[in-house]
Amino acid sequence: MLLMLWLLVLLPALAYALRPNEGAVVAPVRLAIVRAALLLGAWAIVTVEAASAARALTAGAALASWIVATLAVVAAVVVRCLKDVAPVRSGGPVSAIRDGIKSRRGATRRTWRRTKSAAAAAPGRQWAAACVIAILFISVTVLAIASAPNNFDSQTYHLPRIEHWVQYASVDVYATDIHRQVDISPGSEYLLTHLRLLTGGDGAYNLVQLLAAVGAAMAASRLAAQLGGGPTAQLATVFLLATTPEVLLQASSTQVDLVAAAWVACLATVVLDEFTRPGERGPVSSERPAHATAAPPTDALYLGLALGLIAVTKTTGLLAAAPLLLLWGVGRLVRDGRRRRPCMCGHDLDHCSRAGAARPLPSRLRTVGASVAVLALALLIVGPFLARMQAEFGSPLGPAMLRESIGVQTADPRLIAVNGLRIAHTAFDTPVRPLADALADGIGAFAGLIGVDVNDPDATFGSTTFPTAAWYPDEDRAAFPLIGLATLLGAAWFLWKGPGLRRAYAGALAAAFVLLCATVAWQPWINRLVLFLVVLGAPVAGILAVSLGRRLIERRRKAVAWGLLGTLAVIASLAGLLTVAYGYPRRLTGAWSVFALNDHEERFVRRLEWLPQYEEAAAAIAASGAETVGIVQGNDSWEYPWWVLLPEGTELVALQSIVPGRAPAEVADVDAIVCAEDLDECATLVPGSWDMSTLGTIAYAIPPETR
Numbered sequence: 021m022l023l024m025l026w027l028l029v030l031l032p033a034l035a036y037a038l039r040p041n042e043g044a045v046v047a048p049v050r051l052a053i054v055r056a057a058l059l060l061g062a063w064a065i066v067t068v069e070a071a072s073a074a075r076a077l078t079a080g081a082a083l084a085s086w087i088v089a090t091l092a093v094v095a096a097v098v099v100r101c102l103k104d105v106a107p108v109r110s111g112g113p114v115s116a117i118r119d120g121i122k123s124r125r126g127a128t129r130r131t132w133r134r135t136k137s138a139a140a141a142a143p144g145r146q147w148a149a150a151c152v153i154a155i156l157f158i159s160v161t162v163l164a165i166a167s168a169p170n171n172f173d174s175q176t177y178h179l180p181r182i183e184h185w186v187q188y189a190s191v192d193v194y195a196t197d198i199h200r201q202v203d204i205s206p207g208s209e210y211l212l213t214h215l216r217l218l219t220g221g222d223g224a225y226n227l228v229q230l231l232a233a234v235g236a237a238m239a240a241s242r243l244a245a246q247l248g249g250g251p252t253a254q255l256a257t258v259f260l261l262a263t264t265p266e267v268l269l270q271a272s273s274t275q276v277d278l279v280a281a282a283w284v285a286c287l288a289t290v291v292l293d294e295f296t297r298p299g300e301r302g303p304v305s306s307e308r309p310a311h312a313t314a315a316p317p318t319d320a321l322y323l324g325l326a327l328g329l330i331a332v333t334k335t336t337g338l339l340a341a342a343p344l345l346l347l348w349g350v351g352r353l354v355r356d357g358r359r360r361r362p363c364m365c366g367h368d369l370d371h372c373s374r375a376g377a378a379r380p381l382p383s384r385l386r387t388v389g390a391s392v393a394v395l396a397l398a399l400l401i402v403g404p405f406l407a408r409m410q411a412e413f414g415s416p417l418g419p420a421m422l423r424e425s426i427g428v429q430t431a432d433p434r435l436i437a438v439n440g441l442r443i444a445h446t447a448f449d450t451p452v453r454p455l456a457d458a459l460a461d462g463i464g465a466f467a468g469l470i471g472v473d474v475n476d477p478d479a480t481f482g483s484t485t486f487p488t489a490a491w492y493p494d495e496d497r498a499a500f501p502l503i504g505l506a507t508l509l510g511a512a513w514f515l516w517k518g519p520g521l522r523r524a525y526a527g528a529l530a531a532a533f534v535l536l537c538a539t540v541a542w543q544p545w546i547n548r549l550v551l552f553l554v555v556l557g558a559p560v561a562g563i564l565a566v567s568l569g570r571r572l573i574e575r576r577r578k579a580v581a582w583g584l585l586g587t588l589a590v591i592a593s594l595a596g597l598l599t600v601a602y603g604y605p606r607r608l609t610g611a612w613s614v615f616a617l618n619d620h621e622e623r624f625v626r627r628l629e630w631l632p633q634y635e636e637a638a639a640a641i642a643a644s645g646a647e648t649v650g651i652v653q654g655n656d657s658w659e660y661p662w663w664v665l666l667p668e669g670t671e672l673v674a675l676q677s678i679v680p681g682r683a684p685a686e687v688a689d690v691d692a693i694v695c696a697e698d699l700d701e702c703a704t705l706v707p708g709s710w711d712m713s714t715l716g717t718i719a720y721a722i723p724p725e726t727r
Contacts, residue, residue: 050241071085072189077185176659229271236285240261248522249566250566257559263596266499275495281551283330329401332405337552442542447490449489449501456487481542495605506561509564569584572584605625637719650705651693710724
């Protein structure tokens with residue numbers, strides 16, 4: 021917890037040092053926070069890789085990395101203070117820093133006064149929306165702090181991989197029978213590794229996604245401002261995200277989708293800076309200025325960091341990063357062609373006209389160089405992981421089993437179209453079952469009409485079948501029909517009405533969805549995987565809602581406007597409140613409330629029947645005094661409970677390995693064996709002289725002399 025407080029001090033301090041000048045960009049404070057988050061996130065990733073390369077991924081290395089980061093932030097703050105007071109007064113640098121702090125305090129007071137004035141002038145509906153957001157945020161914070169990690173995937177691979185890294189002081193590939201522990205992008209777990217090393221446990225793990233939710237909402241609100249949305253539209257954007265069940269459920273979990281979505285939103289808002297600076301064509305302007313403001317070189321830095329963080333956290337985020345970066349690159353090249361040189365003193369107007377008409381090659385070369393720099397920085401962050409995948413599996417994308425299980429294995433446009441319809445159906449699922457069933461039947465009929473199987477294995481994960489109920493608040497499946505439908509309608513409106521930046525942004529969203537349909541196979545938990553599109557679509561939905569209400573009021577249909585928007589707001593608020601109250605697997609009320617369960621019951625809330633089995637096996641192993649324990653399990657088994665229940669310092673090693681070239685541990689080298697689910701394989705591995713006890717789903721075996 022202290023590390024999180026440490027970070028909450030570092031982040032605003034670094035944001036102060038990185039804040040652009042007032043008027044230089046839209047929402048400079050939010051941009052500064054985005055920049056600070058990208059730098060600190062990249063630092064956390066790079067330091068894990070650096071320590072791992074030296075086989076020194078320890079608490080000391082993690083502490084040293086944050087001390088260095090703190091010193092760097094302090095230096096940056098000092099430099100900014102000196103810049104804030106120019107020229108430096110005769111009193112020397114200390115006096116200048118003091119004056120800089122006083123100057124910043126004055127600016128802070130002015131900002132606070134403006135904020136209070138705006139809040140006092142805000143209508144009641146805005147206060148109501150803000151209250152709902154605050155209630156939901158406080159509720160989710162309580163869940164994040166009070167809950168033990170209990171996400172299904174986290175029990176299988178997100179959290180066990182961290183324990184293996186700590187055990188080996190390295191993030192190198194190791195022997196395991198759960199391939200996702202070694203081949204799924206590890207960026208979010210790298211962030212959790214810092215917490216694990218410095219706190220010795222998982223008590224603060226849920227706070228990472230909570231901060232990611234806050235960051236995603238903040239970046240989305242800035243996107244709304246960049247797209248021409250006023251304060252009300254920005255508030256509506258945050259309100260829509262804050263009431264989306266999937267966002268609320270993941271904000272208190274150890275999943276990784278919100279972290280990836282936050283990095284994608286950070287990249288998107290930096291991309292739009294290219295089009296919204298003073299002197300550039302903004303979201304609503306129609307005149308091209310004579311002189312365009314050149315993009316600062318730091319844009320490439322932050323875009324590169326964002327791209328690297330997306331790639332190392334969750335590769336599906338790249339499906340949105342690609343069209344956004346294409347938009348950025350094309351936009352720069354177009355502006356390079358239009359950018360005019362300023363007229364210098366001593367030149368006549370004819371000379372200036374001829375010079376202004378020129379299209380200087382250096383600007384385009386700088387754009388090419390910036391694009392290369394973006395890719396180079398991204399590779400610096402994700403490169404070590406890709407190199408390990410290449411070395412271990414012969415492909416930077418990991419083993420074939422990973423690509424074949426998650427990805428679409430066909431280029432048939434018919435299957436891709438059906439895949440997209442199934443994804444949309446799952447995302448828009450509602451508790452109105454006749455409607456949901458009718459739409460699912462329609463998709464099945466359409467698939468039959470074009471001659472494909474609606475559950476074709478080339479576009480479907482494993483043995484899962486469409487449709488699946490996704491309306492209820494389960495963090496693995498929760499649908500988002502309100503924000504999804506609003507985003508769809510808003511994107512269509514953007515494409516129809518413009519202006520250009522809105523059309524381009526809507527086009528990038530559409531391209532990202534098409535890429536998703538063409539590359540990611542449908543699966544019952546697909547709603548988790550499209551969370552980055554929900555965050556990117558929230559500004560579109562927020563602007564649409566406010567614009568619709570304003571137009572209805574202008575046409576003297578105030579009752580219709582308040583009736584429509586009020587009904588939607590009430591439904592969204594109820595969905596959010598019911599999610600935190602009765603969501604799964606973390607809730608505030610009911611029999612499974614976080615206040616009614618103990619720590620271990622919270623961890624096993626999805627499989628409470630397994631808890632006594634794990635506890636009995638762990639107690640027997642602990643009583644035997646075993647120091648090295650062999651693990652036998654299947655690809656979906658829960659490994660993490662062993663790390664929690666067995667005595668601290670117990671070494672856990674896999675007795676099976678699906679990783680080529682990584683041999684499992686020998687039975688002769690372990691003091692005990694624990695098994696989860698794969699009990700037949702366990703029986704073949706346990707020596708005949710050992711005593712094996714089967715408890716149901718769980719089994720354990722220890723030598724007879726240790727009983």
